[in-house]
Each structure stands twice: as C-alpha cells, then as structure tokens.
Amino acid sequence: MRTHSRLVRALGALGLAAAAVLVAGCGGGGGSSGGSGSGGGAGVQPAANQASVTVGRGVQGVANIPTVSVTVCAPGTSICQTIANVQVDTESFGLRLASSAVNQVLGALPPQTVAGSPLAECTQFADGFTWGSIRTADVKIGGETAASLPLQIVGDLPQSAVATGGCASGTLELTPADLGANGILGIGVAPNDCGTLCATPPVGNSNYYACPGNINCTTTLVPVAQQVTNPVSKFAGDNNGVILSMPSIAASGQSSVTGTLTFGIGTQSNNALPGNVNKLTTNPFGDVNATFAGKPITAFFDSGSNAYFFTDSTLPNCSGNTSSFYCPSSTVVRPVSVASYNAAASGAPAGLVLSMTVGNATQLLANGNYALNDLAGNLGSGATFVDLGMPFFYGQTVYYGLDRSGSGGPGPFVAF
Numbered sequence: 001m002r003t004h005s006r007l008v009r010a011l012g013a014l015g016l017a018a019a020a021v022l023v024a025g026c027g028g029g030g031g032s033s034g035g036s037g038s039g040g041g042a043g044v045q046p047a048a049n050q051a052s053v054t055v056g057r058g059v060q061g062v063a064n065i066p067t068v069s070v071t072v073c074a075p076g077t078s079i080c081q082t083i084a085n086v087q088v089d090t091e092s093f094g095l096r097l098a099s100s101a102v103n104q105v106l107g108a109l110p111p112q113t114v115a116g117s118p119l120a121e122c123t124q125f126a127d128g129f130t131w132g133s134i135r136t137a138d139v140k141i142g143g144e145t146a147a148s149l150p151l152q153i154v155g156d157l158p159q160s161a162v163a164t165g166g167c168a169s170g171t172l173e174l175t176p177a178d179l180g181a182n183g184i185l186g187i188g189v190a191p192n193d194c195g196t197l198c199a200t201p202p203v204g205n206s207n208y209y210a211c212p213g214n215i216n217c218t219t220t221l222v223p224v225a226q227q228v229t230n231p232v233s234k235f236a237g238d239n240n241g242v243i244l245s246m247p248s249i250a251a252s253g254q255s256s257v258t259g260t261l262t263f264g265i266g267t268q269s270n271n272a273l274p275g276n277v278n279k280l281t282t283n284p285f286g287d288v289n290a291t292f293a294g295k296p297i298t299a300f301f302d303s304g305s306n307a308y309f310f311t312d313s314t315l316p317n318c319s320g321n322t323s324s325f326y327c328p329s330s331t332v333v334r335p336v337s338v339a340s341y342n343a344a345a346s347g348a349p350a351g352l353v354l355s356m357t358v359g360n361a362t363q364l365l366a367n368g369n370y371a372l373n374d375l376a377g378n379l380g381s382g383a384t385f386v387d388l389g390m391p392f393f394y395g396q397t398v399y400y401g402l403d404r405s406g407s408g409g410p411g412p413f414v415a416f
Contacts, residue, residue: 238264296347
C-alpha cells in the first residue's frame, strides 16, 4: 500500500495540460532490453493476454501519457461501454474512471456500501487528488476480464462532500481535462490501493468515506475486498504481473508511438521472464533503493509520470508554462544507481547505474511531438526519491511482479 502522501502519478502532467501549446517533443536515447513481452505494436494484432498501448495526443494534448482502452460492464450483463485513452500507471493501484467518460453505463454500476451507506474515496496523487464513489463492474482489458471489480468513479459526487472532509491537498481532479486522460489504470505491484491500513483502526488512516445520501461523508474503515483493486489481480489467469514494452523512439521525438501491455509473467509463451534481465525486489509500493548525486534515496519506475523527476540544483528550470521542467542549454545526462529494496540499508552505492537524459523542455515541447525520452522535471528541495517516469520506458521491456506475499506467494519485483 502506498499512503496518501506517497501515491505518485503524472507529476507535472497537469502543468502541460494547462497550456495547449505544450504538446511535447524530444531528443536523447532510451536504453534497450531483451525480453519476451513484446508484440501487439503498430500493425500487429495483440494476443488475448495483451493490449495495445498508445502514446499520442490523447484527450488533452499532454506529452508522454501512455493509454489503453478499457471496457466496463455492469456485473454479469452485456450493458457495457468501452473507454479509450485510459492512462497506464505502473505506480498506482486500481482503476479510476472519470464519470463523464462512462456516462453510458454509469447508472448500471452498483455502488459499494459500508453499513448501508455508499462508499467513496479521496485519493491523493502528487499533482492533486481524485474524489468519487466506489462501484463494481466487470472490467475487460484486451482478452482478460476482472469480474466484479471495485473501482473508483471520479467526479460523480458533490464537491462539497469532500471539501468538508479535508481529505487531501492540491488540485481536485474530477474530469478528463483535469486528469489528462479518461481515467487511470493502476497496475503497479500492489493488489489494492490501501490494504490493511484502511481496513483496521485507527480510522484516521483511511482514505475511504461513508456517504449517507452521497453528501454527508465521514471517514470509514473498509474491508480489503471492497477497496479499489488492481484489475490484474482479479483476472482468472495471467494475474501475477504485467509487462510494459515500448519501442525506441527517434532522438527528435515522435508524434505517436505504440507499445504493448502484456498480462502475466511466466504464464504463457509470450510473457516469460528472461534470465538476463535486471530484476530488483521492491517494497509493497514498488520502491527500490537508490543513490542519486551521492545521496541515499529511493526510486521507482512510473509510467504514470510523464517525465523523469528529481532534484538537481545545478540544472536551470524553464520559465513560464514549463517552469516545472529543466531547461539546460544542451542535453545532459544524470546517473542514478538502483538496487533491490532493503529497509535496513540506505541507498545503492554499488547498484546498477541508469542514465536519465535531460533536454531543454521548452525547446522539446515546441516540436509538436507527444512521445519524448528526455523530458525531466524538478521535484524541488527536500525530495526523497527519484521518479523514473515515462522517458525510461522507451526502448525497454519492463516487468512488474505483483505482491502475492499475503497469500504465501512471492513478493513484488520490477525487472527490465
């Protein structure tokens, strides 16, 4: 479980969405990895356990937003709607859809309740927070189905209900324009978004709310089975992890690019984990040990962040609408060392060194491209992590093993 304050998605993406001219462009190069998670790219039909992932203009012209299509059905029925442009987020957990994007089927999705009251959630992300009801649906992605999945519908409850609760900080994100997508598909290493923290006292740790009449909302404990759930964990098979495979892109960036999301690891011939990959165990949230600029820190691999994000006082910030990003006069590289998570040790001084290429964001975003691999942003002072965002994924096949330790299975990992 990643707590409210550490659930990170799309850092800085809304700074791009706020200005239509900031639509991407890039330079630099991505790494490469062998691996068998490929397939289903442009012009290739995905297998039943795969879905095509597209980085393009999307719903709001935001750079580096990987998206898939998701079909949502009223449980056990053929009342369904397919929603395109749902962001693939490997560092959050569970499906969240904007209410306006599911208007055709929303009324048929039964609400989750606690003690007879409708259930809602306030979810803190790094760039704001979502608010909305918890409902149940059969969710189909590619050829896989998660039956009776608890998910969040964003923006279907009065704002006043959450404002009085003081549940989070930052910008309240309720619409596709706010999110930069029609929803968020959280497929990180955790099976649900809160776990025992929201199921056991004290109730103050919970980000779930009981809402009698959908207006008088108070914090509540929620059984794990009713919490927003990573849909992969509820697939009948291919449910132990995911593989995100993206092609390399041109040094100048591309207007769009198509990759593949593959479900399951080692469950079929197209999702084997090669023996030559770099495999790092993570904590339950997907974090690994890291060393950056000589300091111990943590890091994570996050397709839901549209840039690399770290703190480097030697790099100049951009100005104006791109002020959250770095603008060096020429392309530079910043190394970060990563190793398996170890709570008893700090940093990764002898770990695997990864390179983050940093271009001038103002220039890159003027090129008219949406896929870029050297966009980087500033976390500001006091940051305790490095976010290896979407630029890392170009030219990579990245594996995420779900945390199954709670049922006696293996713990979480990331590999590439």
